[in-house]
Amino acid sequence: MNIKWLNWEKASFEGAKRNDKPILLKIGATWCHWCHVMDETTYQDPAxxxxxxxxxxxxxxxxxxxxDINERYNMxxxxxxAFLTPDGELITGATYLPAADFLRVSEEVFKYYRENKDAIGRVIPKAMEIRRDSAEINWNIIDEIVGEVIDAFDPVYAGFGYGQKFPQADLLDLLLLYSVRTEDEASKAALILTLDAMRVGEIRDFDRGGFYRYATMRDWRQPHFEKMLEDNAKLxxxxxxxxxxxGDERYLNTAYSIRDFLLTDLFDDAFLGSVDADSKKVDRRIFTNWNGIAVSSFVKLFEVSGKIKDLDPAIKATDTILDTLYTRGEGMLHTEDEKGIKLLSDQVWFAGGLLDLYRVTGKHRYLESVKDLVEFTxxxxxxxxxxxxxxxxxxxDLKFLSDKVWKIGDNSMLAGLLIDLSLITGADGYLSEAEALLKRMSAEYKQHGIFSALFGLAVDKYLRLVHIVIFGEEEEVKRISKDALSIFEPNRTLEILKTSLNPERIADLGLSDKSGVYACRRGSCMIFKGDAIKEDLVKFLKGGEPIGETSST
Structure with missing residues (x-):
C-alpha cells in the first residue's frame, strides 16, 4: 500500500471539503536529495x-x-x-520529517483541526496589505543594497552568510557593477574572492563541468549534487x-566549462531543467523562464568568443519555445506539463533573452515577439x-491562489526590459512604465534586503540609460566592434546594426555616416568615428568630454 497522492486541482480540494479532511501538501523537486529520502523512508512507513x-x-x-504554489506554501x-485546511489555509508545516516526527506532528495537526476547524480561518493571519507608496529613484538605493550585501559577505571563506553556501549570482552581478561604477575596494574584493572560492571549491563539478546548487559547509565543501539550469546559466x-x-583567463575557462556542461547534459531542442542529486538523471522538461536566462547568457558568450557555435544553442532553444509554448497575444506558458500556467518570470526572462538575441541577429521576429510579450505582461x-x-x-478556480504575490526580482527584470525596449524602439511609453514601476519598488525594496540586488541593477540602468549602437557593413562592424566591445560597460543597451539590412532603424536614429558608434548616456548622444573610438567612448561613458560629433537624436 502507498499514499494515494492527488494532484493540485479543484477536484482534490472539493474532496477534502466533502470528506472534511485537512490537506497534507508535499512540495518536492526531481533534483532534491532530501525529497527522495523522505519519499523512500517516511512516506513508505506503514503507520x-x-x-x-x-x-x-x-x-x-x-x-x-x-x-507559484511553492512561493505561497514553502516552509x-x-x-x-505543509498542513492546510480544505480551503487552502496554512495550519502549520515543516521541511524534512523522519517517520516518528511526522506521525507526532501530523497527529497533533489532525487533533487541532478536529477541535478548532471552525475558528481556524479567523485566527490565521492574512497577508499584509501592500500600500501604493512611491519614492524617488536615486543612487543611494544602490549604495544601501550593496551595503547589505557586504554585511552578509563571509570574509573568511567568501560567499554570503556563515552556514550553507549558495552561488547567489544576482549578488555577484550587483557587486561587479558597483565595483566598476565606484572602484569600491570592498565590493571588488567580495566579488573576486567569491568567484575564486567557487571556482576552486567542491561546489564546482570538475568532472562534467558546471556548479552544484549549494555546499552544505561554510567553506564550500560537501555539496549537494543537484545541478540547476537557472544557477549555471547565471554563473x-x-x-x-x-x-x-x-582579463583573467581562469574566469573564461570556468565559463567555458559551464557552457560544456550545459550543452552536454542539459540541452536537446532547448535547455533542460536540472540534474538529480542522487540518480544523476536529467529532468528533461523545458521551463520558459530558465531558458530565457540561458539564452541571454549564450548571447553574451557569443559576444565574447565571436563563434557562431556559441550562438546556435540560443537560437535553437528560442525557436523551439516560440513554436511550442508561445501564443501571440496570450503570452508564454511555463512548461508543457502544466497547461495554462503562466508566470511573470516566464514572460520577462524569456523576453529578455529574445531581445538579446534580436540585438545580435537583427531578426525582427524576435523583436516583435518581445513587444507582444511586454504588452501582454x-x-x-x-x-x-x-x-x-x-x-x-x-x-x-481555487480562491486562495488568487491572493496575489509580487516578486521584486521579476518586477526588476520587467523594469530593465522596459528600459531596453524604450531605447531600442524609441517608444517613450516603455520608459514611463519602467519609471513608475521603479518608483513603486523604491518604497518597498528595503524589506527584501540582499534579495533586492536585481532592483539595484534596474535602478542603475534607469539612472544611466546607456545605449550603444555599432553600425556599418559587415567588415566595418567587425572592426569597430573589436574596439567598442573591449570596453566593459555593464548594464548597457547594445545594438549592432548592418546598415544595408536595417535601413529603417538607421533612419530612425538619424545616422547618415557609413559606419561608427552612436552612444547615448541619459539622453546625451554622440557619434564616434575614426581611430580613437575606444578612447573617446571610454571618456564619454565616464562622463568626460570626448572628441565626437554631437547628435540631436
Whole structure:
C-alpha cells in the first residue's frame, strides 16, 4: 500500500471539503536529495501510509512546475511538508520529517483541526496589505543594497552568510557593477574572492563541468549534487563579465566549462531543467523562464568568443519555445506539463533573452515577439491596486491562489526590459512604465534586503540609460566592434546594426555616416568615428568630454 497522492486541482480540494479532511501538501523537486529520502523512508512507513490515507487529503506538487504554489506554501526548503485546511489555509508545516516526527506532528495537526476547524480561518493571519507608496529613484538605493550585501559577505571563506553556501549570482552581478561604477575596494574584493572560492571549491563539478546548487559547509565543501539550469546559466554570465572586467583567463575557462556542461547534459531542442542529486538523471522538461536566462547568457558568450557555435544553442532553444509554448497575444506558458500556467518570470526572462538575441541577429521576429510579450505582461499581470506586477496566472478556480504575490526580482527584470525596449524602439511609453514601476519598488525594496540586488541593477540602468549602437557593413562592424566591445560597460543597451539590412532603424536614429558608434548616456548622444573610438567612448561613458560629433537624436 502507498499514499494515494492527488494532484493540485479543484477536484482534490472539493474532496477534502466533502470528506472534511485537512490537506497534507508535499512540495518536492526531481533534483532534491532530501525529497527522495523522505519519499523512500517516511512516506513508505506503514503507520504513516495508514494515517495519511485515513485522516488527510494528500496532495503532491512539483516545485519546478508550480513555483507559484511553492512561493505561497514553502516552509523553508525542500521537501516542504505543509498542513492546510480544505480551503487552502496554512495550519502549520515543516521541511524534512523522519517517520516518528511526522506521525507526532501530523497527529497533533489532525487533533487541532478536529477541535478548532471552525475558528481556524479567523485566527490565521492574512497577508499584509501592500500600500501604493512611491519614492524617488536615486543612487543611494544602490549604495544601501550593496551595503547589505557586504554585511552578509563571509570574509573568511567568501560567499554570503556563515552556514550553507549558495552561488547567489544576482549578488555577484550587483557587486561587479558597483565595483566598476565606484572602484569600491570592498565590493571588488567580495566579488573576486567569491568567484575564486567557487571556482576552486567542491561546489564546482570538475568532472562534467558546471556548479552544484549549494555546499552544505561554510567553506564550500560537501555539496549537494543537484545541478540547476537557472544557477549555471547565471554563473555563465557572471564569469564572462568578470573575465571582461579582469582579463583573467581562469574566469573564461570556468565559463567555458559551464557552457560544456550545459550543452552536454542539459540541452536537446532547448535547455533542460536540472540534474538529480542522487540518480544523476536529467529532468528533461523545458521551463520558459530558465531558458530565457540561458539564452541571454549564450548571447553574451557569443559576444565574447565571436563563434557562431556559441550562438546556435540560443537560437535553437528560442525557436523551439516560440513554436511550442508561445501564443501571440496570450503570452508564454511555463512548461508543457502544466497547461495554462503562466508566470511573470516566464514572460520577462524569456523576453529578455529574445531581445538579446534580436540585438545580435537583427531578426525582427524576435523583436516583435518581445513587444507582444511586454504588452501582454502589462495587461495581464498588472496589479492595479499596488502599481506592481503579480507572479502567476492560472486556469483554475481555487480562491486562495488568487491572493496575489509580487516578486521584486521579476518586477526588476520587467523594469530593465522596459528600459531596453524604450531605447531600442524609441517608444517613450516603455520608459514611463519602467519609471513608475521603479518608483513603486523604491518604497518597498528595503524589506527584501540582499534579495533586492536585481532592483539595484534596474535602478542603475534607469539612472544611466546607456545605449550603444555599432553600425556599418559587415567588415566595418567587425572592426569597430573589436574596439567598442573591449570596453566593459555593464548594464548597457547594445545594438549592432548592418546598415544595408536595417535601413529603417538607421533612419530612425538619424545616422547618415557609413559606419561608427552612436552612444547615448541619459539622453546625451554622440557619434564616434575614426581611430580613437575606444578612447573617446571610454571618456564619454565616464562622463568626460570626448572628441565626437554631437547628435540631436
Amino acid at each position: 504513516v501510509i495508514e494515517h495519511v490515507n485515513r485522516d488527510f487529503t494528500p496532495i503532491e506538487v512539483d516545485n519546478d512546475s508550480r513555483p 523553508g526548503g525542500w521537501p516542504t511538508t 555563465l554570465s557572471i564569469y564572462l563579465d568578470s573575465y571582461l572586467l579582469k 502589462l495587461r495581464a499581470f498588472r496589479w492595479d491596486e499596488t502599481g506592481l506586477f503579480f507572479d502567476s496566472l492560472v486556469d483554475e
